[in-house]
Amino acid sequence: MSATGVTPAPTVGRPRAFDMEKALQKALEVFWRKGYEGASLPDLCEAMGINKPSLYAAFGNKEQLFLKTIELYENRPCAFFYPALERATSYEVVQHMLCGAASTNADPDNPPGCVIVQGALACSESATFVKEALIAKRRAGEVALCTRLEQAKAEGDLPAHAEPAALARYILAVLQGMAVQATSGANCVELKQVAETVIAAWPGKKPEL
Amino acid sequence: MSATGVTPAPTVGRPRAFDMEKALQKALEVFWRKGYEGASLPDLCEAMGINKPSLYAAFGNKEQLFLKTIELYENRPCAFFYPALERATSYEVVQHMLCGAASTNADPDNPPGCVIVQGALACSESATFVKEALIAKRRAGEVALCTRLEQAKAEGDLPAHAEPAALARYILAVLQGMAVQATSGANCVELKQVAETVIAAWPGKKPEL
């Protein structure tokens, strides 16, 4: 198993004629817009600018390609979530999460919504593995936020009666709902209003004005 | 065009050997669990206990069958939304919506989540019509709630600075997020905690204790 998780470029043989990262980015766009099952191999190949045997040689199969695009997604467009956890107060944490979600979910340069939500929400049995991988990603985010809110509670940043698990679930529900709203056509301003509504009622300490 | 929208039972010819409403109910379950595109005709036929020609004769095609199941869905399991609008105060309106969603989204007797959310969130071009029909359903709910909140504001039930459109969008986002949570395995108690978090911070007048 390589340390980077990426197959190292071989020193011999014909060199690859396309950029794997750019191809992944294009595949991500297709999966993002159409979901795992709705994206066909011709769709993917056309967007990636390669043909099927190249796709299979480089990425394994459709399922593995999808999982790799999700990895890319978490490191690039959706990169607001985990960094937000490092903010000083729970107020700022949720503020950055919700505002980041509003921006990326309704970014006109990307498909609307969130691929981790809409990539495989309801699907046939053949996509069960992918569906559960996305469930795990969503749950991981919830657990991470819950841990952060427990810390906030311990620090007195959240009141003693606060329930970090319930609050984390609530915030994740709002984030996921914002993704649905974005796929329905909501724009960034509209999503920021949702974010603002949540933030205004946040039980944690607010920053000085 | 018939008044009921249902083809009247013909007086001559071989009688239908299955109950259309029960078959629709079974089809709804399949679409609910697998989504519009993830549900294949064999899936549907098996669940409905009929075969393809009967399905097409009775319901038109897959798309029309889906739209009919959505109609059934709105009148049956998901029947908490519009009735909730008739409550006396905005507090009770959102309380009933959120608690109703918690119950039906995580009802162990039904598939998890909400078919109007997950039926066709991200899909191929061939499902565009269905996808937009669901978007329209979601938007209609949002508009109806917004109208109800405008009334609440006019009645002094909501403060003068309240923005009904933003609040309605927020509540719908939470409802849709709860559906996503349910498909991820959240149970009724967990969803009720989300509902309670929202209700506790609702800006409208709270009922007497």
Added chain:
DNA sequence: AGGAATACTTACCAATCGGTACATTATTGT
């Protein structure tokens, strides 16, 4: 220059997709 190794192109595969033609069976009206 000549392997060895890798990627690309074309053409194909079985399985499944949504949808239907056709013959058969069951019912009503006369």
Added chain:
DNA sequence: ACAATAATGTACCGATTGGTAAGTATTCCT
């Protein structure tokens, strides 16, 4: 009894699905 009508079961349709075999082209190493 007999036509008219409608639902059923079987068997099929072309198109598309994810995936691959095989031949060709391009590179590195000796």
